[in-house]
Amino acid sequence: xxxxxxxxxxxxxxxxxxxxxxxxxxxxxxxxxxxxxxxxxxxxxxxxxxxxxxxxxxxxxxxxxxxxxxxxxxxxxxxxxxxxxxxxxxxxxxxxxxxxxxxxxxxxxxxxxxxxxxxxxxxxxxxxxxxxxxxxxxxxxxxxxxxxxxxxxxxxxxxxxxxxxxxxxxxxxxxxxxxxx
Amino acid sequence: xxxxxxxxxxxxxxxxxxxxxxxxxxxxxxxxxxxxxxxxxxxxxxxxxxxxxxxxxxxxxxxxxxxxxxxxxxxxxxxxxxxxxxxxxxxxxxxxxxxxxxxxxxxxxxxxxxxxxxxxxxxxxxxxxxxxxxxxxxxxxxxxxxxxxxxxxxxxxxxxxxxxxxxxxxxxxxxxxxxxx
DNA sequence: TATTGTTATACTCTATAACTATA
DNA sequence: TATAGTTATAGAGTATAACAATA
Numbered sequence: 001x002x003x004x005x006x007x008x009x010x011x012x013x014x015x016x017x018x019x020x021x022x023x024x025x026x027x028x029x030x031x032x033x034x035x036x037x038x039x040x041x042x043x044x045x046x047x048x049x050x051x052x053x054x055x056x057x058x059x060x061x062x063x064x065x066x067x068x069x070x071x072x073x074x075x076x077x078x079x080x081x082x083x084x085x086x087x088x089x090x091x092x093x094x095x096x097x098x099x100x101x102x103x104x105x106x107x108x109x110x111x112x113x114x115x116x117x118x119x120x121x122x123x124x125x126x127x128x129x130x131x132x133x134x135x136x137x138x139x140x141x142x143x144x145x146x147x148x149x150x151x152x153x154x155x156x157x158x159x160x161x162x163x164x165x166x167x168x169x170x171x172x173x174x175x176x177x178x179x180x181x
Numbered sequence: 182x183x184x185x186x187x188x189x190x191x192x193x194x195x196x197x198x199x200x201x202x203x204x205x206x207x208x209x210x211x212x213x214x215x216x217x218x219x220x221x222x223x224x225x226x227x228x229x230x231x232x233x234x235x236x237x238x239x240x241x242x243x244x245x246x247x248x249x250x251x252x253x254x255x256x257x258x259x260x261x262x263x264x265x266x267x268x269x270x271x272x273x274x275x276x277x278x279x280x281x282x283x284x285x286x287x288x289x290x291x292x293x294x295x296x297x298x299x300x301x302x303x304x305x306x307x308x309x310x311x312x313x314x315x316x317x318x319x320x321x322x323x324x325x326x327x328x329x330x331x332x333x334x335x336x337x338x339x340x341x342x343x344x345x346x347x348x349x350x351x352x353x354x355x356x357x358x359x360x361x362x
Numbered sequence: 363t364a365t366t367g368t369t370a371t372a373c374t375c376t377a378t379a380a381c382t383a384t385a
Numbered sequence: 386t387a388t389a390g391t392t393a394t395a396g397a398g399t400a401t402a403a404c405a406a407t408a
Contacts, residue, residue: 027325028219028313030332035216037339038209071389080377085391107384107389132209138338139331144208147331150324151211157319158218252366261400266368288366288407369404374397381392 027154038135045131049124055091056128059113059121062097067110069102096120208335219316226312230305236272237309240294240302243278248291250283277301 023029096117102108204210272278277298283289
């Protein structure tokens with residue numbers, strides 16, 4: 001399970017306030033509000049590129065591990081295989097990734113980025129960087145690193161795995177059978 | 182629209198990673214991950230009291246404005262009136278709040294906390310405070326205030342209203358007709 | 363005719379489980 | 386018999402719109 005973009009439902013923000021004590025004085029309250037806002041901001045920033053945060057995440061994983069199979073993606077994305085099908089379908093229909101049959105075991109797909117997919121991914125990454133800068137403009141430059149440090153510490157306290165390199169993070173939690181590619 | 186608890190869907194966390202650059206170095210990425218975790222932690226902490234974050238929020242609003250009507254709650258909670266019905270139903274069935282007809286205009290309900298409701302709310306508030314402390318244990322004491330300050334600044338940049346006193350925050354955005362109680 | 367609250371309906375997202383094809 | 390991927394189904398959660406009561 002990779003940490004990730006919070007789901008910011010477009011139609012209507014499902015937000016609920018704690019309203020006790022001073023909300024502006026609660027780390028939990030502020031984090032959940034801001035987390036939602038950050039998620040939504042990212043989603044909006046990414047929209048012009050034609051990607052959802054989830055598609056972006058999937059493409060990043062494929063980029064890091066070309067030839068990865070759908071089943072493996074299941075873990076870091078934290079979604080069941082049945083849902084992956086649709087997401088991969090969308091990206092394939094857009095010509096951003098392709099499914100190649102693995103000749104050695106024809107049950108597996110090997111996912112690859114197309115040239116167009118790589119270009120789109122690069123554009124999306126630039127957009128993500130720009131969004132990060134825009135989001136952080138209210139901060140003093142000197143404020144940024146300490147903030148990140150505090151957030152990292154809180155994340156560790158919540159057992160949130162931070163980096164998690166795709167597919168490779170926990171290669172053999174149960175170690176069943178031959179590792180699919 | 183009040184800032185609020187992020188929706189942490191129980192069945193399965195809908196999380197998606199950005200996975201570009203170092204996620205542990207992105208404020209946006211960390212915030213959305215942590216926001217989700219914070220939201221979930223709060224939800225879990227509140228569960229033993231028998232309240233969802235949304236119910237808790239509603240009760241806090243009623244506590245601050247006894248006799249408030251359902252329609253007014255719509256704004257700070259950011260949900261349509263039709264959904265409010267169910268939430269109020271639940272709380273009423275549990276005997277935590279009651280609907281009284283407003284004799285002056287029998288279209289309105291006047292919502293009030295019951296004695297049991299007040300007791301439950303107090304318990305929930307204690308739980309929220311405890312949860313806040315637990316969540317923040319990874320932080321050095323000296324780290325906490327600067328973190329809050331940075332978060333507040335980011336929230337302001339995202340136009341997130343912080344305190345928002347229930348029902349009273351934006352009493353007349355359009356000013357249509359007599360203000361319901 | 364307008365407004366509060368309610369009910370009905372439809373739509374989206376999701377997970378679980380049945381299915382296929384390969385092995 | 387077991388596994389990768391797919392399709393089918395059902396259950397939440399939600400918004401929109403029609404509705405009833407009151408003004």
